[in-house]
Amino acid sequence: MAQAATASVEEHGHTSTGVSNWKVGFWTFIASECLFFGTLISTYMVYKGRAVVGPYPEEIFDVLHTTISTTVLLFSSLAFVLALHATQQGKKGIAILWLFFVIAMGAGFLYMEGTSYLKYIDYGLTLGSSTFGSAYYVLTGTHKVHVILGMVWIGALIWLLFRGRIPPAKSEQVEIAGLYWHFVDIIWIVIFTLVYLIQ
Amino acid sequence: MSTIGLETPVGREATAHHEEDTGFWSWITTVDHKRIAIMYFVAATAFFFIAGLKALVIRAQLMFPEQTLITPELYNQFFTMHGTTMIFLVAMPMAVAFFNYLVPLQIGARDVAFPRLNALAFWIFLFGGIYLNSSFLVGAAPHASWVGYATLTSPEFSPGQNTNFWLIGLSILGIASIMGGVNFITTIINMRAPGMKLMRMPLFTWMTLVTSFLLITAIPVIGVALIYLGFDRLFGTVFFQPAGGGDPVLWQHLFWIFGHPEVYILILPAFGVISDIIPTFSKKPLFGYPIVVYAGILIGFIGWGVWSHHMFTVGLGPIADSFFVAATMIIAIPTGVKIFNWLATMWGGSLKFTTAMLFCVGLLAVFTVGGLSGIMHASAPVNLQQHDSYFVVAHFHYVIVGGAMMGLWAGLYYWFPKVRGRFLDETLGKWHFWTTMIGFNLTFFPMHFAGLFGMPRRIFTYSAELNVDIYNQLSTVGAFIFGISSVIMVWNIVKSWRSGEPAPANPWGAPHLEWATPSPPHHYNFPRIPTVRSREPLWHKQERDEILAVTMPDPEEEPLMPNPSYWPIVLAAAITLSWALVMTGIWWVIALGILPVILATFMWAFEPAFPEGHGH
């Protein structure tokens, strides 16, 4: 009996809302992240027009290039949905395969964005060249750090799946990582819209 | 209302029980919210003395005009670290100590939602605090005040590591605060006992919830500001550098968008504490419970829209100024409403003036003075006169010491018997209270006059011609009396911890669930989870009997609790180290510093949270 009552601690069992602690906690964290990126994006919006020396945004952004990298990142979210589905079905091999695709597309996104950075530096846009440069690199760089952390996390999930430590009953572990990955994607959509499309 | 539950006898001693491990390593590896709370309290009290001693040096330096007891450089470091320490290493973690101890007990849970994360947040806070203070050892303590205004923090005007210690230290502490916020929101939303509806929760738990929301939303904003500052100093960005087109006012906006909610992060826990204590010692339920709850939530919301009242001298224009004047005056309303709720609770009650209650009443008196001076400089024209003067120093000490700290000290006397199973000494307690009241008011009331007569803050000395000697002398005498009061408090804690008078489970006849456990509680809090049917469950005889029947006996088989773990402290050390390495400004060193963090995170993730062999 005392055993049954223990279910209130940490991840398992009954909660007041019926939603698991991990999910409530993670959504709370995402709320916090929204303020974090909100501040970064607002600063960028205020600061891009204050640059007193070039290059200026309209001179250097290649919308087509960024559209492609954005699409790659979007498809990684789709792959993640399929990985979660496979995990819930207990098909760990397929889940691992899809997660590899997610990592590969994340890496593709980083590669394309990295080549953009190099091009912008060639144009003379650096961290210290103007308020636009400072705000642009810190905003998008922070997002890239989030992508990299997501890839490390997914790598750990692949290992756990491989070792058979994520049975369907524990698929929430994959689901939470998915929440994070989708959030990072959505933030990129906002950045893409505000930074690249509306110049 | 039925009879008050004074007759519940059982102290922990009476129900002798299997020995808990209490050795040194058991504290290092603990994930028990009650032990973590005690560690928070001890650490915050230690930092309180460190920062308090700095204040005494500052007061000694200011006792007479044109003294040179310490150099201007050291003076700058002292007032900067006094403020930074008192806010981030004393007032906030002291409140978190109470969150930790009380929230699970008040809502009928066995622990917080994420016990290991809780331990991690504590160790990060402790290491961050030690890192910040270690700056004194290398003679490079932060020196640009606790608000760190640009461009005082620019590489040009603040060369060396001083400001790096500050911005990296605060970033580390911010991580701990966000972890705490996430943990307490999840705990309160998700781990309430059956029947513990939101509108039945004790006010302290409610204010913890509001404060936690403020933490997770306000800290990211200063986090970004600190990242910008770090990039400006280490990697040549121009966020706050006018020479590169940057705007120093951006720092002020970001800092105060965080800074004003921070004021409520400091004060709301104290409001929660006294909202629990006053009803107990008035033997009446809190007057207008829903109004106190809604006022707290409203304060949390409006607190986001008043930040520029710190910036009236910047020249934002009459429209912006008018907006922030109005918003600031509006936020005084819910605060005033709460004061009347507390007074109405006491009205006609059978009052009992224990030390805890004295501190509550003291808070009402002193905090109201701080609130009134706050309304004075909410008016932009008046503000121009008072800005950066000692009037402001008086104001915010009345709010933060007279509000936040007095509330937490009230809570100390009220909940100590629960934590230790012994009372704090009431005679020493009354000495503590009266020396605090006299010392505090003598220190800070004269500062109003010093400020109005033109004494600026953050200046290491003043001219005799200013004619503010007498106010400064009164302040200095007061500060030393205040110092003595703090020694009395610690003496009382140490003495009573060892040999205080034994306390029963519910010594004050209080209404909430934490008092339905033995003093001190079992490490699993509740053998079985009770069911709650009202706001004052222990004040209704039938409900009380039902609850005590499940919470008091020792269980046949102990509930399963999470494993202790070394990884929180290891990971906290790795995180602190990785942030400290940012000071080098070298990319590859910083990148390398992340590796131990990732490694420790993996070890943590793969370690089972619960004892093996329990089928989950």
Ligand SMILES: [Cu+2]
């Ligand atoms: Cu304010």
